[in-house]
Amino acid sequence: MAYGQTGAGKTYTMCGSLRSFDLRGIIPRSISSLFSLLEEQTGIEFSLCVSYCEIYSELIFDLLAEGGLEGQTGTELQIQEDSRGGLSVRGLSQRPCGSVSEALNYFYLGSSLRSVSSHGINSQSSRSHCIFTVYIQCKSTVNTAEATKISKLHFVDLAGCERPKKTQTEGVLLKESAFINKSLSFLEMVVVALGEKGREHIPYRSTRLTHLLKDTIGGNSNTCLIANIWPEKEHLEETLSTLRFSLRMMRVANKAVVNLAVDPLDVVKRLEKEVARLKQELQISNALLGKPPQSFEAPSPEEIEEMRKEATLFLNGEQEAIPFSSLRKMEELLHVIRSIFQETTAAIRREASYSGSVAASVPHSENSVGHQGALELAGNSKAVGATAPAKSVKEQSKASQQGSPQGAPSLAPKPVQSELQSTKLNSAGAFHSEVGYEDPSVGGHSLGIDPDQSEICHTQKAKETRQPTCSE
Structure with missing residues (x-):
């Protein structure tokens, strides 16, 4: 997650230069490294999907939708939680990727649809928060009864905090700056609350950004924060604010555990194999003890009728046992x-x-x-x-x-x-x-x-x- 003042280089750090592949950012490099790591693994099969969403003025847009941004009002996508506390965006497109090039194409396609404007400090200022997510599922091919491992990797490019006096924004840009500063302020409040011991209520639902990052900050995850700062003296106050936020993030304790998903079909197959093995062991044990062979299947209608006759004779006193x-x-x-x-x-x-x-x-x-x-x-x-x-x-x-x-x-x-x-x-x-x-x-x-x-x-x-x- 990249955090800092506007124009400090957050988008460049995450995405890199769109003109030169050699100057690509963290997201393209991570995708390439991830595919290389998965292909080196033996005895597993994996599937990978990507999604790209944008939070603009407290509205969520799907950057990888079939028709692009046309027809989207920002209210179609809703954040929902599961029983384990995991978060997902209902209606968000997830594109399966079978290679590095396919995943990068989706990434650059979504990046070209982001909201960008120019102001007094940055000519290519991001007017929204963007989250590029990679979903990974790994399953063992050797032990089919083993559970499937599910992982999720968030790449968060936050919009920078702005001061209207320095950015010289007005009109629509000023309203966008208000939404950006508001969401960043609530993000800092969440981080402060997570750093306090004994704090029960965490205001995750204050904004769409904090709600969507609930499982990223203080949840079942490992979080890495990149603080982008200006080297100039005139931005010293914003630089100190960014560093204080970084110190607060260091106090947040995450509890990362492996997410396992059990396939019901795999469980059924495993239980069927276990039942067959136990039947075989019982047959062998009976044979060693000299007992007659037994049938473990359900009785046929003829067998039930024969048992009914025996039971009737027994109840009428015509048969002793x-x-x-x-x-x-x-x-x-x-x-x-x-x-x-x-x-x-x-x-x-x-x-x-x-x-x-x-x-x-x-x-x-x-x-x-x-x-x-x-x-x-x-x-x-x-x-x-x-x-x-x-x-x-x-x-x-x-x-x-x-x-x-x-x-x-x-x-x-x-x-x-x-x-x-x-x-x-x-x-x-x-x-x-x-x-x-x-x-x-x-x-x-x-x-x-x-x-x-x-x-x-x-x-x-x-x-x-x-x-x-x-x-x-």
């Missing part, structure tokens, strides 16, 4: 037994529910049968009354009192008409009474056979009573 040769078969048998138990329980519940519904419908059918029997009984009483008229109820009561000693009622029931001695309708007992008998224990009188008693009232359908409900 179920033979099994492995723990897997025992587990499958337990599953089969549980399935049989669930099916039997469901069948019992269905049968109980059906029995309850049948019992609820029985009283209605009994009432209908009792009513029909009562009608038949009334018809019989008519027929008997036509041949042998019966005595009235009062006469029967008087006769019974005269035949008993001291007027006491007889304890034994007396038959009144032989044809009606025993009338029973059904086994359920809906209309279970012996018509023609009197029961002194109840205290009533026998109905007898009354010629006027031609019908039995419908209110006596399913009730047993000893008192007549119809008019005598």
